[in-house]
Amino acid sequence: MNTVVKIENLVKRYGDLIALDHLCLDIYEGEVFGLLGPNGSGKTTTINCLLSLLSYDKGSIQIFGKEMTPVSYDIKKDIGIIMQNVAVFDELTVFENIDYFCGLYITDKAKRKQYVEEAIEFTGLNDFKKFYPKKLSGGLLRRLNIACGIAHKPKLIILDEPTVAVDPQSRNKILEGIQELNRNGTTIIYTSHYMEEIEQICTRIAIMDKGRKIAEGTKDQLKRMIKNTETITTELLELPDNVLSQISALPHVYSADYSGDKLTVCCSGGKHNLIRVLDVLQKNDLSFGRVYTELPTLNDVFLEITGTALRDKED
Amino acid sequence: MLIFKTFFKVLRKHLPVALIFIVAFVMISLNMVKSSNKEKVFEDVKLDVCVFDQDDTPESRKLCEYMSSRYNMVTIENDQNTITDALYYERADFIMTIEKGYAEAIAEENCDGLFTSYHMHPSYAEALVQQFLQEYVKTVRAGIAGGMDIGNAIDLAEETLSQQTEVSYAEYDENADSDFSKGLANYFNYMAYILISVIMSALCPVLLAMDKKDIRYRTSCSGIVSSSYLLQILTAAALFITGIWLVFSIVGIFLSGGMYHGKALLALLNSYVFSITSAAITVFITSFSPSANVVNLMTQVVGLGMSFLCGIFIEQSLLSGGVLAAGRFLPAFWYIRANDMLSGTTAYDSGKFMMCIAIELGFAAAFSLLSLVVRKIKLGQTAVKSSRLSVAENKG
Numbered sequence: 033m034n035t036v037v038k039i040e041n042l043v044k045r046y047g048d049l050i051a052l053d054h055l056c057l058d059i060y061e062g063e064v065f066g067l068l069g070p071n072g073s074g075k076t077t078t079i080n081c082l083l084s085l086l087s088y089d090k091g092s093i094q095i096f097g098k099e100m101t102p103v104s105y106d107i108k109k110d111i112g113i114i115m116q117n118v119a120v121f122d123e124l125t126v127f128e129n130i131d132y133f134c135g136l137y138i139t140d141k142a143k144r145k146q147y148v149e150e151a152i153e154f155t156g157l158n159d160f161k162k163f164y165p166k167k168l169s170g171g172l173l174r175r176l177n178i179a180c181g182i183a184h185k186p187k188l189i190i191l192d193e194p195t196v197a198v199d200p201q202s203r204n205k206i207l208e209g210i211q212e213l214n215r216n217g218t219t220i221i222y223t224s225h226y227m228e229e230i231e232q233i234c235t236r237i238a239i240m241d242k243g244r245k246i247a248e249g250t251k252d253q254l255k256r257m258i259k260n261t262e263t264i265t266t267e268l269l270e271l272p273d274n275v276l277s278q279i280s281a282l283p284h285v286y287s288a289d290y291s292g293d294k295l296t297v298c299c300s301g302g303k304h305n306l307i308r309v310l311d312v313l314q315k316n317d318l319s320f321g322r323v324y325t326e327l328p329t330l331n332d333v334f335l336e337i338t339g340t341a342l343r344d345k346e347d
Numbered sequence: 348m349l350i351f352k353t354f355f356k357v358l359r360k361h362l363p364v365a366l367i368f369i370v371a372f373v374m375i376s377l378n379m380v381k382s383s384n385k386e387k388v389f390e391d392v393k394l395d396v397c398v399f400d401q402d403d404t405p406e407s408r409k410l411c412e413y414m415s416s417r418y419n420m421v422t423i424e425n426d427q428n429t430i431t432d433a434l435y436y437e438r439a440d441f442i443m444t445i446e447k448g449y450a451e452a453i454a455e456e457n458c459d460g461l462f463t464s465y466h467m468h469p470s471y472a473e474a475l476v477q478q479f480l481q482e483y484v485k486t487v488r489a490g491i492a493g494g495m496d497i498g499n500a501i502d503l504a505e506e507t508l509s510q511q512t513e514v515s516y517a518e519y520d521e522n523a524d525s526d527f528s529k530g531l532a533n534y535f536n537y538m539a540y541i542l543i544s545v546i547m548s549a550l551c552p553v554l555l556a557m558d559k560k561d562i563r564y565r566t567s568c569s570g571i572v573s574s575s576y577l578l579q580i581l582t583a584a585a586l587f588i589t590g591i592w593l594v595f596s597i598v599g600i601f602l603s604g605g606m607y608h609g610k611a612l613l614a615l616l617n618s619y620v621f622s623i624t625s626a627a628i629t630v631f632i633t634s635f636s637p638s639a640n641v642v643n644l645m646t647q648v649v650g651l652g653m654s655f656l657c658g659i660f661i662e663q664s665l666l667s668g669g670v671l672a673a674g675r676f677l678p679a680f681w682y683i684r685a686n687d688m689l690s691g692t693t694a695y696d697s698g699k700f701m702m703c704i705a706i707e708l709g710f711a712a713a714f715s716l717l718s719l720v721v722r723k724i725k726l727g728q729t730a731v732k733s734s735r736l737s738v739a740e741n742k743g
Contacts, residue, residue, distance in 0.1 A: 083568045109570030119561030123360040124353070135349040136569035180565070 033060040035097070036188055036219045037082065042091035044077055044243075051077045052088070053243040059221060059236075064214050066234030067223040068330060074243040075223040079192050082221075083113065095188070109137050112186035116193040118177045120165050127152070127161040130179050137184035151183035155209065171202035178206065182213065189213060190221045195229060207233050227330040239334055246337050255328045258336040259286060263328070264297040264306050266313070267321035271295055275316045282308050350557075350576055354583035357553045365549035365591075372541040373598055376534050394472050397421045397433065399444040406450035406497060410483070413505050417479070430465050440472035441465075443480075454497050458484055482508055527610040531603045532690030535614045538595050539679045540659050542618065543625040544650040545591055550584060550626060551642045554633040584626060592622045610689040613700065617685045620707045624678045627714035634718040634725070653679035663687060678710040 037059035044052040052074050059065045067075045080086040082093055084102040093100045095107050120129045130148045138144040152158055155175040165173060174194065182189060191210065195203045211233055214220050224230055230237055231251050238248040247254055255261075271290045279295070280288040284302030288295065299305040306325050313320055396418035400407050414420065423433045423442070433439045442465040449461050462480060466473040486507050490500025556562070557580060566576060596615055600606060607615055632645050654660045656670055657679035663671065674680035685703035688695045 085564065085567055103572075105570045105572055108568060111568065113565060113568045115561055115564065117561045119559070119565045121353070121357060121556055121562065123357040123556055128353075128356060132349065132353050133565060133569070136566060136571045 033062075035059070036061050036095065037065075037221070038092075038094040039078070039082070040092050042078070042081060042088055042093065044074075044081060044086065044088045051243050052081065055091070055240075055243070055245055057238060057245065057248075059219065061219055062214070062217060063235045064210070064220040064222060064233050066230040066237040067221065067240060068225065068227060068230045068237055068334075069240035070225055073240040075225075075240055076192060077243070078240070079190055079221070079223060082190070083108075083111070109184070110187040112181045112184065112189040114178050114181035114189065114191045114194050116196050118165070118173045120173075120176055120180060122165050125162050125164055126157055126168070126176055126179075129165070129176060130183050133180040134183035137186075147183050147185060151179040154182070154212075155179040156205075170197075171199060171205075174198055174202055174206060178209065186218065188219045188221070190223075192223050193225070195224070195226065203229075227334075231330060237330070239330070239337070241334070241338050247333060251330065254330065254333045258328060258333050259300045260298050260328045260332050260336065261301050262299045262305055263326045263332075264295075264299065264309050264323070265326070266295045266297075266309065266323045267293060268295050268313070268318060269293060269321075271318065272316070275312065275318065278312050278316075279309055282312065285309075348579065350571070350579035351583045354553060354557065354580060355587075357556050358549060358583075358587065361549050361552040365545045368541055368545045368548060369591075369594065372537070372595075376537065376598065376602055379530070379533055379537070393417070393419045394440040394475065395419045395421050395438065396476060397423050397439045397442040399425045399442075401447045402445050402449035404450035406453065406501060407445045409501050409505075410445060410449075413483075413508075418476075434465060434467055440470070441476045443476070450497075453484065453487055454491065456488055456491070458488065479508065527614060527689050527691075528603065529690060531599065531611060531614070532686060532692075534599055534602060535618060535686050536659055536683055538599075538618055539621055539657075539682050540650050540654045542591065542595065542622050543628065543653065543679070544646055546588055546622065546625040547629050547632070547642070547646040547649065549591075550587065550629045551633055551637075551646070552639065554580075554584075554630065555636065555642070558633065558636070560636075588622045588626050589619075592619050610695070614686060614689050617682060617689075617704060617707075620704050620711075621678065621682045624682075624707050624711040624714070627711040627718075628678075631714040631718045631721070634721040636725075653677050656680070658683040658687075662692070664692065678707050681706045681710075 035058055037057065039055055039057040042052050042055040043050070055074070055078060057065075057078075067078065069075050077086065081088045082095070082100065084093075084100055084104065095104075096110065098104065098107055100107055121132065124132060127148065130151055131144065134144050134148050134151070138147060152161060155178055157172065157175055157179060160168060160172060160176075165176065168176060178194065181191075189210075195206055198206065207229060210220060210222065214233075220233075222230065222234060234251070236248070236250055237254060238245050239254070240246065247257060249257070268290070276288055276290055276295075279285060279297060282305075284299045284305055285297055286300050287298040290296075295309075297305070297309050306323070310320075310323065396414060398411050398414060398420065400411055411420075418441075421433075421439050423429050423439065425444075430442050433442065444463040446460055446463060452458070452461055461484065464473070464477070466476075483504050486504035487497070487500045490503040491497060493500075495503065567573070596607075596618070603611075628649065632642070632649075637645065656666075656674040657663075657677050658666055658671075658674065659679060663674075663680075663683055666674070671680075681703040684693075685700050685707075687693045688700050688703075
């Protein structure tokens with residue numbers, strides 16, 4: 033597999049603050065690489081350094097096998113960027129906006145026109161070509177933002193939290209679009225603090241915290257890094273201590289907790305864990321309500337590695 | 348040329364505001380030049396006066412006769428309502444009665460109760476006619492006291508009071524170039540206000556749009572070479588200010604009725620340099636990323652502020668020392684000073700004229716440098732602030 037992006041020992045400091053702490057990343061051609069982490073974990077700083085918008089104190093960045101510098105225009109022309117904020121001109125129409133941003137990369141007029149039309153087609157903005165951004169809904173604006181970033185058919189697309197403040201329907205369309213771009217051979221770097229999105233579309237994920245990469249791999253690899261393989265939750269009106277002790281002693285159970293009328297049992301490996309837990313409850317003649325079991329999430333990975341839940345950090 | 352073209356596409360959306368300024372300026376200039384072309388700016392007007400002669404003596408008739416040579420005599424009925432109506436509807440400015448016994452009283456040096464008058468109060472007509480009557484009576488009495496008979500004394504009074512102030516037009520600008528008339532000088536002076544208003548109101552929003560954080564970010568990530576980007580923006584901005592300057596210069600040709608010659612060409616140079624300074628001020632204001640409302644406010648504050656402090660609306664010779672001292676720190680002051688030299692308001696000195704041009708260019712350079720400094724500081728502050736915020740959040 034060809035390495036598209038190679039970051040080695042990247043250090044970025046702001047005075048005494050370390051924004052990036054010896055970050056190393058390898059991103060391969062054709063993958064959707066997710067950068068997951070809470071706000072302030074260093075995702076955007078990484079992207080800014082990657083695009084040479086920020087200077088860094090130490091380390092190196094290579095894109096398409098070449099050193100990335102602020103004047104690496106030959107590299108930049110193969111990169112597309114889609115930001116969290118909609119970056120378009122209010123004074124230009126949808127078509128003019130896409131044409132402008134595509135024109136920053138493609139000088140041939142005929143080719144550009146074709147690319148712009150294709151981007152409009154891809155994002156479903158056909159009926160809004162002559163609309164000014166102020167006349168577009170939030171979802172359509174996001175699509176315009178994406179069209180501006182992808183019109184020049186880049187080999188690498190960087191999406192920096194593109195779904196913040198987007199309604200679920202538009203979010204799904206955006207995610208589907210990203211997957212389609214990837215199927216067409218584009219390498220994607222996707223940063224977000226929404227772990228569901230990362231899980232849904234990314235082939236490989238790096239979890240970041242305090243400027244460091246704390247874990248990297250496919251979602252299954254990441255989940256295998258932690259002890260938890262299954263979490264069983266049961267709604268109970270009462271649970272005597274001796275029953276809780278019996279559950280805690282079951283094979284593969286490494287933690288059992290009863291609070292707020294809910295019994296939460298964390299298991300590590302093993303089969304039929306749910307049946308064994310329910311068997312104990314039945315033997316002790318305890319009636320229970322809703323029972324459900326969950327596989328580990330990236331939040332569990334983050335929680336186990338950092339001791340803090342990703343969601344808590346966001347709050 | 349993509350950025351160059353986009354500059355004008357964005358500008359197109361902000362031109363209506365600038366057009367309002369241009370149309371208003373052309374209309375006002377037209378009016379200004381018309382009024383400055385009128386040869387007669389002073390007119391000797393006569394008051395409408397009505398006199399009721401109750402004395403009906405040769406002396407009183409002489410007074411009436413003399414007054415008719417000084418005033419427009421109007422005839423109305425001698426009753427209270429008619430008098431009130433005449434004053435109210437301005438058919439007469441002053442109505443007076445020469446009381447019975449006037450001739451005797453004046454001969455006996457008794458000056459009380461010679462006349463009764465009706466007028467709108469207060470009025471300049473009252474002041475003027477009352478002053479005339481006092482002068483008239485005083486002169487007659489002076490003649491009588493000097494041993495004249497009343498007839499000769501009246502002749503003396505008429506002769507004395509017939510002396511009039513001659514009003515003539517003196518050219519104050521003896522050194523003025525005939526190619527740079529007072530009207531054209533006024534036009535060029537007022538052009539400073541309109542240049543800065545038009546350039547700021549149109550250029551500011553365009554630069555703000557092109558420099559919007561996210562758009563700038565996206566542009567910086569693109570394959571376009573930053574020097575090419577900057578060059579295209581500068582070329583477009585230069586073309587725009589040249590265009591605006593040309594429009595006003597051409598309007599000036601129509602208003603002055605001919606092509607520019609002599610010192611008018613220097614005035615053209617001065618106005619172009621001021622356009623460049625206005626553009627530099629605009630770039631400086633843009634570097635603070637103000638909102639659209641703030642841009643409008645700043646346009647008015649800068650435009651009107653310079654106009655009042657630097658002598659655009661009021662001649663520099665009429666401004667107080669304090670205002671002039673403050674004005675020296677603004678480019679429009681030097682623009683007007685250079686124009687005043689060209690129009691002959693102050694003595695022309697080519698060295699001093701070029702110094703004014705150099706100071707204007709100095710202001711342009713200073714504002715450009717300040718914009719770079721502001722941008723640099725802002726960039727640094729934003730990066731450190733956002734980073735500190737992020738790390739602080741993370742620590743929290």
